[in-house]
Amino acid sequence: MSATLLDHSRSTRSRIHPFAWWAWAIVLSVVLFISSEPWFAAGLVVASAILVRAYKEITPWSRSFVVAMKFIAVILLIRMAIAILIGVPIPGTTIITLPTFQLPEWIAGIRLGGPVTTERLTSTLGEVMIIIGVVALFAAATSLTSPHRVIRAIPLAFYQLGLVLTIATSVFPQFVVAIRRITLARRLRGQEVRGLRHWRKIAIPLLEDALERSLDLAAAMESRGFGQRIRRSSYRPDHWGGLESAILASSLMVAAVIWFLPSQTPAFFFASGLFASWLVLFGRKRS
Amino acid sequence: MISFRNVSLIYPNSQTTVFEDVTFEVGEGEFILLIGSTGIGKSSALKLMNGLVPHHTGGILSGDIQVDGISTRGVRPGELSHLIGIVGQNPIHGFVTDIVEEEIAFAMESLAIPESAMRKRVEEVLDLLALTPMRSRTIATLSGGEQQRVAIASALVMNPKILLLDEPTSALDPIAAEEVLAILQRIVHDLGVTVVVAEHRLERVIHYADRIIHIASDGSVRVGFPSAVMKESEIAPPIVELARSLGAEEMPLSVRDARKVLISTAHQLADLVPASPERERVTQDRQPIVKIKGATLGYERNEVLSDISLEIRSGEVVALMGRNGAGKSTLMKAISGVIVPLEGEVSIEGRDPSAFTSAELVRMIGFVPQNPSDLLYGRSVLEECSLADSDQGLPGGSTLATLETLLPGIPASTHPRDLSEGQRLSLVLAIVLATDPRILILDEPTRGLDYPSKERLIELLRTRAKRERSILIATHDVELVAELADRVLFVADGELVSDGDVREVLTASLPFAPQVTKILAPQKWLTVKEVMDALDNA
Numbered sequence: 158m159s160a161t162l163l164d165h166s167r168s169t170r171s172r173i174h175p176f177a178w179w180a181w182a183i184v185l186s187v188v189l190f191i192s193s194e195p196w197f198a199a200g201l202v203v204a205s206a207i208l209v210r211a212y213k214e215i216t217p218w219s220r221s222f223v224v225a226m227k228f229i230a231v232i233l234l235i236r237m238a239i240a241i242l243i244g245v246p247i248p249g250t251t252i253i254t255l256p257t258f259q260l261p262e263w264i265a266g267i268r269l270g271g272p273v274t275t276e277r278l279t280s281t282l283g284e285v286m287i288i289i290g291v292v293a294l295f296a297a298a299t300s301l302t303s304p305h306r307v308i309r310a311i312p313l314a315f316y317q318l319g320l321v322l323t324i325a326t327s328v329f330p331q332f333v334v335a336i337r338r339i340t341l342a343r344r345l346r347g348q349e350v351r352g353l354r355h356w357r358k359i360a361i362p363l364l365e366d367a368l369e370r371s372l373d374l375a376a377a378m379e380s381r382g383f384g385q386r387i388r389r390s391s392y393r394p395d396h397w398g399g400l401e402s403a404i405l406a407s408s409l410m411v412a413a414v415i416w417f418l419p420s421q422t423p424a425f426f427f428a429s430g431l432f433a434s435w436l437v438l439f440g441r442k443r444s
Numbered sequence: 445m446i447s448f449r450n451v452s453l454i455y456p457n458s459q460t461t462v463f464e465d466v467t468f469e470v471g472e473g474e475f476i477l478l479i480g481s482t483g484i485g486k487s488s489a490l491k492l493m494n495g496l497v498p499h500h501t502g503g504i505l506s507g508d509i510q511v512d513g514i515s516t517r518g519v520r521p522g523e524l525s526h527l528i529g530i531v532g533q534n535p536i537h538g539f540v541t542d543i544v545e546e547e548i549a550f551a552m553e554s555l556a557i558p559e560s561a562m563r564k565r566v567e568e569v570l571d572l573l574a575l576t577p578m579r580s581r582t583i584a585t586l587s588g589g590e591q592q593r594v595a596i597a598s599a600l601v602m603n604p605k606i607l608l609l610d611e612p613t614s615a616l617d618p619i620a621a622e623e624v625l626a627i628l629q630r631i632v633h634d635l636g637v638t639v640v641v642a643e644h645r646l647e648r649v650i651h652y653a654d655r656i657i658h659i660a661s662d663g664s665v666r667v668g669f670p671s672a673v674m675k676e677s678e679i680a681p682p683i684v685e686l687a688r689s690l691g692a693e694e695m696p697l698s699v700r701d702a703r704k705v706l707i708s709t710a711h712q713l714a715d716l717v718p719a720s721p722e723r724e725r726v727t728q729d730r731q732p733i734v735k736i737k738g739a740t741l742g743y744e745r746n747e748v749l750s751d752i753s754l755e756i757r758s759g760e761v762v763a764l765m766g767r768n769g770a771g772k773s774t775l776m777k778a779i780s781g782v783i784v785p786l787e788g789e790v791s792i793e794g795r796d797p798s799a800f801t802s803a804e805l806v807r808m809i810g811f812v813p814q815n816p817s818d819l820l821y822g823r824s825v826l827e828e829c830s831l832a833d834s835d836q837g838l839p840g841g842s843t844l845a846t847l848e849t850l851l852p853g854i855p856a857s858t859h860p861r862d863l864s865e866g867q868r869l870s871l872v873l874a875i876v877l878a879t880d881p882r883i884l885i886l887d888e889p890t891r892g893l894d895y896p897s898k899e900r901l902i903e904l905l906r907t908r909a910k911r912e913r914s915i916l917i918a919t920h921d922v923e924l925v926a927e928l929a930d931r932v933l934f935v936a937d938g939e940l941v942s943d944g945d946v947r948e949v950l951t952a953s954l955p956f957a958p959q960v961t962k963i964l965a966p967q968k969w970l971t972v973k974e975v976m977d978a979l980d981n982a
Binding site (some may be wrong): 214215216275303305306309330338339341342343344345346347348357358360361363365366367370373374375376377379380381382383384385386388389390391392394406 | 521542558
C-alpha cells in the first residue's frame with residue numbers, strides 16, 4: 158500500500174498549486190502596468206508563450222492561451238485602425254496623409270483622417286502592447302491551471318457562489334466545442350451560418366445546450382452532497398512547494414530587476430520580460 | 445427500500461400530470477429495470493427517488509415517497525447523498541472535476557470525510573470498477589464506457605444503499621455496455637446495493653433484472669417479475685418477440701434460456717433459408733452515389749482513417765459500426781464535405797461534396813446529428829415545423845405531417861426543450877426527412893427511442909430506400925442494423941476492417957450479433973420477422 162502511495166505522489170508531482178500561476182500573473186501584470194513599458198510587455202508575451210509550451214498538459218482549457226492570443230490580435234488590429242482614422246493629432250513625422258472628413262461642430266475635438274504620424278502609431282502600439290502583455294499573462298495562467306481546481310481551493314463559505322462559479326467555469330470551455338458542433342449541424346442543413354439574422358439559429362441551441370448542461374451539473378453536484386458542509390475536506394490537498402515558490406519568486410525577481418536596475422533601454426526591458434520564463438524553467442529543473 | 449405511495453406529479457407550466465396515483469415498492473438488494481415508452485417519465489421517476497424532483501426541478505408532488513424510511517419530501521437531495529447515488533443520462537454533463545480520482549472523491553469532500561478514509565474508499569472503488577489504470581487521467585480523454593464507469597464509481601464511493609442509472613448503455617457500443625452491466629450486476633450481488641436502471645434497449649439489460657417496473661402508456665405502473673411483465677408488455681426485446689410469436693409458454697429472457705426453449709424451432713429452421721424481400725432490392729447494377737477511393741481522412745497531424753475505399757449505391761441502407769472513437773463521425777463528415785480528404789478522393793455523383801452550394805447540399809444530404817437539439821431553435825414544436833417548411837421551401841405542414849407518422853401525438857405547443865430525448869430526436873428526424881434528400885446520414889438515430897418508435901422509424905427509412913434514397917447510419921444498435929441495413933461497414937483502429945453483406949458481418953462477430961442470431965447460431969438468422977416468414981412459408 159505504501160509503495161502505491163509513493164508512486165502516486167510522484168505521478169502527481171507535476172500538479173502545480175492552482176494559485177501559483179495566478180500569483181505569478183498578478184505580480185507581473187502589476188509591474189507591467191506601473192512600468193508601462195511596451196518592450197517589457199513584448200518580453201512577457203514571449204515568456205508566457207514559452208511557459209505555456211513547457212508546462213501545458215492536454216486539457217480542455219489548455220488551448221485558451223492560443224485562443225486568447227488570436228482574439229487579442231483581432232482587437233489589436235481594430236484598435237490600430239481606429240487610431241489611424243480617428244483621434245487627436247500628435248505632431249511629428251508624417252508617414253501618410255489621409256483625406257479628412259468634416260465632422261459636425263459638436264464633436265469638434267475629434268478628427269477623421271488627416272496626417273498619420275510615426276509618433277501617433279508608436280504611442281498607440283505601445284498602449285496596445287501593454288494590454289496584450291496583461292492578456293498573455295492571464296491567458297497563460299488560465300491555460301496552465303484547471304478552473305475546477307482553482308474553485309475548489311477557494312474556501313467555499315457561500316454554497317450558491319461556489320455552484321455558480323463551478324457552472325460558469327465549466328460551461329465556457331464547452332461553449333467553444335458546442336459552437337463548432339452546432340455550426341456544423343446547421344451548415345449541413347444548408348443554412349447560412351454567418352450574419353446577424355442567422356446568429357439566432359446558433360445562439361438558441363447554444364444557450365439551451367449550456368442551460369441544460371448547467372442544470373445537469375447543478376443536479377449532479379446537489380445529489381452528491383455539494384454544500385452539505387461549509388468546510389470541505391480535500392482528497393489530495395494542494396501543496397505549496399518548491400516549484401510554486403520558484404514561480405512566484407521569479408515574478409518578484411523580475412519586479413526587483415525592473416525597479417532597481419538603472420538601465421532603461423528597450424533591450425533591457427525585453428530581456429527582463431524574458432527573464433520571467435527563464436527563472437521558472439530554471440526553478441523547475443532544480444525542484 | 446423505496447416506496448411510492450399514491451404519488452402524483454405535475455411539472456410547473458404543464459397541464460398534464462407525469463404520474464397519477466402511483467404506488468409500488470422496491471425491496472433491498474434488487475436489480476430493478478424501469479421501462480416505458482419514450483417520454484413517459486422514466487427519468488422523472490428516477491429523480492423522484494432521490495428528491496431531485498421536485499426539490500431541484502420544481503413541480504407539485506402529492507403522495508409520499510420514502511427511501512430507506514426517509515421521506516424525500518422533507519430533505520434535499522444532498523442530504524441523501526450517502527444513501528442514494530444517481531448517474532444521469534449524460535454522465536459527462538455531471539462531472540465536476542477533471543481527473544478520475546478527484547471526481548470520485550468529490551462527494552466525500554463535500555461531506556468533509558477525512559483524507560485517509562477517502563483514500564481507502566477511492567482505492568476500493570477504483571478496484572471494483574477496474575479504473576485503477578486510468579486513475580489520474582483527464583476525464584475528457586476517456587471513452588464513453590469509461591466515463592460511464594467513472595460516473596458509477598463516483599456515486600458508489602459513498603457506499604449508497606441505492607444506485608439509480610438513467611440509460612447507462614444507450615451511448616455505448618455493445619462491448620462497453622456489456623462491461624458496464626456486468627459491473628452493475630456485481631454491485632447488486634456482492635454489495636447488496638439496490639440498483640434501478642431506466643433503459644430502452646431491453647435486449648441488453650433484461651436478463652440482469654430481478655424485477656421490472658413497467659410504466660404503461662396510460663400512466664399506470666406495474667411491478668413484476670420480468671417473465672410475467674414480458675408476457676404482455678407493449679415494449680419487448682427481440683428475444684421475447686420471438687418467443688411470443690412462436691407461442692411459447694415461458695418467456696425466455698437470456699439467450700441461454702431461449703436456446704433451450706426454442707430448440708425445436710431451431711431444428712425446424714435448419715432446412716430453411718432466410719429470405720428478406722426488402723434487402724434483395726439492392727443489386728450490383730444500382731448506380732453508386734457515394735464513391736470513396738483510397739482516401740485518408742482526418743485532420744492535419746491527426747489521421748483518423750487511412751486508405752478507405754467504398755461505394756454507396758442508390759437505395760442502399762448502409763450501417764456504420766465500430767467502437768466509440770473508431771472514426772465513424774470522421775467518415776460521415778468526409779461524405780458530407782465538411783472535411784476534405786488528406787489523400788485520395790471522395791465524390792458524390794462524381795462531384796466533390798465540399799464544393800456543393802448550400803442549396804445543392806440540402807437536396808443531396810440530410811444529416812441528423814448525434815445531439816439533435818443542435819438543429820432546434822423554435823419556441824414550440826409547431827413553430828419548429830413551420831420554420832423548417834419555410835427554410836426549405838416546402839408546402840406548409842409537410843414537416844408536421846412527417847412528424848405525425850414518426851411519433852403520433854406530440855403536443856404541438858410544447859417547447860422543444862421540454863420534450864424527452866426520444867421525442868426531440870423524432871422532431872429532428874421529421875425536419876430532415878421532410879426535405880427528402882438523396883442521401884440520409886444519421887448519427888445514432890435510436891437513442892432514447894422505444895421499440896414502437898424504432899419500428900416506425902425503420903418503416904419510414906425503408907420507404908425512403910425503396911425510392912432510391914441512400915441511407916448511412918452510424919449506430920451501436922445492433923438490432924436496428926439487423927432490421928434495416930443491407931450492408932455493414934465496420935471501422936476499427938483507423939481502418940475499414942469489414943465491408944460486407946449485413947448477414948455475413950453480423951453473424952460473424954459475437955458481440956455485434958443481434959439476439960435472434962445468438963439464439964439460432966450457427967444458423968444465420970437476423971430478425972424475428974425473417975424467422976416467422978420462413979416458418980409460415982414452410
